[in-house]
Amino acid sequence: QSVLTQPPSASGTPGQRVTISCSGSSSNIGGYTVNWYQQLPGTAPKLLIYSDTQRPSGVPDRISGSKSGTSASLAISGLQSEDEADYYCAAWDDSLNGRWVFGAGTKLTVL
């Protein structure tokens, strides 16, 4: 049972906009920033969004993050076939002496 809750799957057609939600609590998302990772099959995770809304260099601006209260969302617009991957949200959690917690991941399928 993951501390952060994500939908197991999402889908869209090329060019569409899709969003992936991540729900937590006051000990994690409510008090700390949210980060999003993309994991393509057989590869290591890649940081897509940090500090709720910031994109590392090289991440296109069609990818965006937002947060409100204890929930966050990742939005991908202009969906492309290469966006098909697993997406994970993560946040610091100050329970149990502090730890990083991840969502269980959302499998994005481009139809």
Next chain:
Amino acid sequence: EVQLVESGGGLGQPGRSLRLSCAASGFRFDDYAMHWVRQVPGRGLEWVSGISWSSGSIAYAESVKGRFTISRDNAKNSLYLQMNSLRGEDTALYYCAKGHEGHIKVAPDYWGQGTPVSVSS
């Protein structure tokens, strides 16, 4: 270019030990926190442990607390994970990840390719 290369994985017996290493290059190692994150094939990511730039702040997942020890050698640009009292549920691919800043509460950004650990008798 940031490079993180893990080593030391392999087959370990239940109750025995393994030591993972991560060799870092392409950035000023002693400015950044470092983490270990593991993933069972086909499953999600599980954070294992993190260490701040100075080793002054260290944290562990409850599942490994008291069994695993994280450490770093800034002079050697290396991160380590001493894994004792291995259990079957420790079987996973172990990633070394660089923190975005010096404190462990800031997100990991770059990740290595991982080293596999399999615990079985």
